[in-house]
Amino acid sequence: MKLVRLLSLCLFLLLTMSCDPVTRHKVLTTLFDGVPSLPPHMMYCPEPELHKKKEAQGANATAAREKALKMASIHKPFDEKRCKDCHDFSGAVGFVVPLQDLCLHCHKGFIKGEQVHGPVAVGACLACHLPHDSKYSSLLQEERSKICEKCHWENRVAASMHKKVIDHNMACVDCHDPHFGDVEYFLK
């Protein structure tokens, strides 16, 4: 009878000693045989759940900060929280103007030049750009040097010339304007 009491006192002490279930389980398994496999820790004490929540909240805030730091470009109206300059949360379209007109709604007179790149001509700015922010420059979906590969994997007429420039780590946009131009192939 005394031994049982002593043991339960020990158990009580062990349980209150540490709120970390893994350490506690280790201690218990070293002291006693036949300790069952680790039960969910909320059975021991509710605090870890609370800690976890707080940790998660902390981690979220850190992630948000890290995200912001990693953003190479942030769209000015998004940064200024002018969501409704673009979004119309009441309408069926969801935007103040149809999506294919949205970018040019503010970037008026953006398209110049005699030659216009296919996706630009049809207002498909979001084929290359993101609307809010990006970890790449100029709100690009991809690295500046990789964005053209999204669509242009065709064998180029000027293949050998292009192979040379790519081997020299040049980006397509070092020579081509991504949007438009006055000369063929929007060469700069």
Ligand code: HEC
């Ligand atoms: C410059 C215009 C513009 C501004 C300013 C803007 N958005 Fe957007 N947003 C868009 C476009 C365009 C899309 C759709 C992207 C797509 O479909 O690829 C979008 C998508 C979204 C989505 C859908 C999920 C996602 O992220 O793709 C949410 C949610 C959203 N925006 C919230 C906001 C909030 C909140 C703000 C203000 C802080 C804001 N937007 C500011 C243009 C804008």
Ligand code: HEC
């Ligand atoms: C509500 C007005 C508005 C709309 C709509 C808008 N923009 Fe902008 N955009 C701006 C402003 C303001 C700037 C900052 C210009 C400056 O600083 O000179 C900007 C800058 C940019 C830049 C340059 C960012 C940089 O880091 O260099 C890009 C790229 C861009 N916008 C793309 C788009 C695309 C793509 C769309 C359509 C999804 C769009 N914009 C729609 C207002 C708008």
Ligand code: HEC
């Ligand atoms: C084929 C991909 C592509 C499409 C489509 C595209 N852009 Fe761009 N855009 C780029 C690239 C790449 C850059 C960065 C150029 C650089 O770094 O030299 C850029 C840069 C920009 C900039 C900032 C600097 C500048 O050149 O003025 C603005 C603003 C912009 N784009 C707006 C738009 C708008 C508006 C549309 C749609 C009408 C659009 N873009 C469609 C690839 C694209």
Ligand code: HEC
């Ligand atoms: C979203 C898909 C898409 C992306 C991304 C894209 N393009 Fe294009 N590109 C097209 C389409 C579509 C055409 C029109 C093809 C045609 O007229 O035969 C085109 C045509 C061209 C042409 C003219 C070819 C010709 O024979 O007249 C050039 C040059 C060009 N793109 C360069 C680029 C560069 C540089 C980039 C990266 C900044 C790029 N493209 C990214 C879709 C894309």
Ligand code: HEC
């Ligand atoms: C060193 C400058 C330079 C770079 C970098 C460059 N180009 Fe070109 N590109 C040219 C020139 C010059 C022409 C015209 C060739 C001709 O007239 O025969 C051309 C032509 C083209 C054409 C149309 C003719 C054809 O061969 O299909 C496309 C499409 C094109 N380039 C896409 C790209 C893409 C995509 C990249 C990136 C992978 C790129 N270019 C990188 C200089 C460049």
